[in-house]
Amino acid sequence: MILNTILIALTMIACGLAVAVENWRWRIAALLIIQLFCFILIVQIWPIALASVKLVSGWIAATILGSSMIAKNHMKEKSGFISGKIFKLSVLTFGWIIILAVIQRLNEWLPIEFTYLFIGCMVLLTGIIVSSIHRSLFDVITGLVIFLSGFDVIYSSLEGSALVTGIYGLIMILISLLGLYFLGS
């Protein structure tokens, strides 16, 4: 119970980081942390070998995304306005409030443990916000990988197939490779 509460709090911080930061390194770091938290959740219901597949594929995806930015030589830092960051965090907070409001109803639809559903929805929403608020392809791909990580937490609680895990991991890596293909050119 305490672990789950800490996980929720830490995931909230990581999600805030993913949305608010402008520097791509920080966003990749946020992505890695989010995936680590998702892994900690999944490993409680799945065998460690299978849960590791998700962590490894997620981290591979993050690494590919990072290397695509290095390939494009995006070393220049972007700082961004503080008002922009406040706006993004406000959108995220508003999203969390909506999730909190509908989570009970959603739990009737998807009968899984509250922590999994809440963290899953939170991460999923973060991914959508990152994809939709930013215009660059890198941010869109990062957002999609975050979205997939969030959905993974929910879906893993419902379905425990090893092949689905494998294909899901493959999709995550393929999306990142697509980013590398376009960003690295």
Added chain:
Amino acid sequence: MSTPLLWVIFPILIGAILLFYTKHFWSICLIQTVICFLLSAVAFLGKFEPDGNIYLFSVKISSNFDFLGRVLLLDHSNQFTVIVFYFFLGAWSLSSFVYRIKSNVIPFGIIFIGLLIAAITVEPFLYSGLIMEIAVLISILIIADKRAENNEGIKNYLIFFTIGMAFILLSGWYLAGGEINPVNEEQLIQATVILGFGFVFWLAVFPFHTWIPTISSLFLPSNSFFILIILPIAIVILLYKYMNGFVWLRGYQVVYQAIGFLGSVMCFTGSIWSVFQNNIRKFMGYLSIYSSGLVIVSISLGSSEGYLLSAYHIFVRLINFFIIVWSVIVLEKNIKNINILSFEELFYTYPLNSIALLVALFSVAGIPFFPGYPPIQTTLFLLHRINPAASILIIISIAVLSINFIRWFFMLTRKSEEDVYINENRISKIFFGILIIISLFIGIFPNTLFSIFRSLISGYEFLI
């Protein structure tokens, strides 16, 4: 030897091998064309029996391919899909070869089609969403140009399909649950909503349609429209599979009402927006939304006639858009900075090309004696009985399109006082001449080829 090995694994492997020889583009274009026509012909000549026995030239082969405990099952229900998909890809590749237009469809197209067939044939169906997502990722390599400054449409395409995949996966879990335990009214609503959202994202229903006009306007039609034509058809076939597989889903009236609403919205928005476009590619993009809407609306009839009509609409979509897209590709090759306003006198400079374009457009609008007329007329007749509001929306769409295409007709045939000369070469005359004859033949004698297309749906025994 098994059917999935022949029509799924083998083409994907061939596509992967051809990737290493892209320097010899025209050779691999020809190889892909031959392989696609061969695969289509073999599927056509093969004897697919309803009991699962399949004979290729009197050799019995299996319809299953086991892969890590899952099965690709390509039986009589998918036979016609395979024929149509490979024939269409073959025709597209051949057209590229004839007009010497380099397209990413070669060799990615054969991998893409292989994956689409894998998504349709995989058992349990839970995996179809995942395989479809991989096919979409491959399709991005077909559509996009990595040197392009603006990849805006690609982002939306990727986002919407990924979100759609999540909904389809969840609905798969719901539907699988429904197979084990009886479902109550509330669960039915939940499954319908989740499945509905999945298909709304995948089929580009308003307001999630924005990627279609963006992609169609930014990228080469020879790349983008192959995907825009084929992908919605694969999704509709997946919908057939879902409806055929679950009695409680196809027996639930709300499903049909929702499909009818979505389809009519697609028809209406697609047709209205298409009229206001000057950019010919964007116009075709909106027209494809309208065409997908017609397929969906006919499914909403909820009867065997409705499913048959949807198969006929798919047939009309394939032939119409093939002609429209290749007409535009050839015109773009010959005329720089082409838009709809620059169509004047086209009838005198490119006569067969412009006639083919008009024939296909009239068919899209369902004007009598063109291929689109029989299915559109029957759909409206049946739809008006059960959903008058949807039928009125579609009638408005058709009226708007008809008026617009008649305006096009006058624009194309308008002649200035200056002398104009025919610029069309012999290849174009033969190419478009054949397409016009086929199109008019189907329009005047609809029973001949429409009856063949009945096979697309006849394998789904609970729908017919």
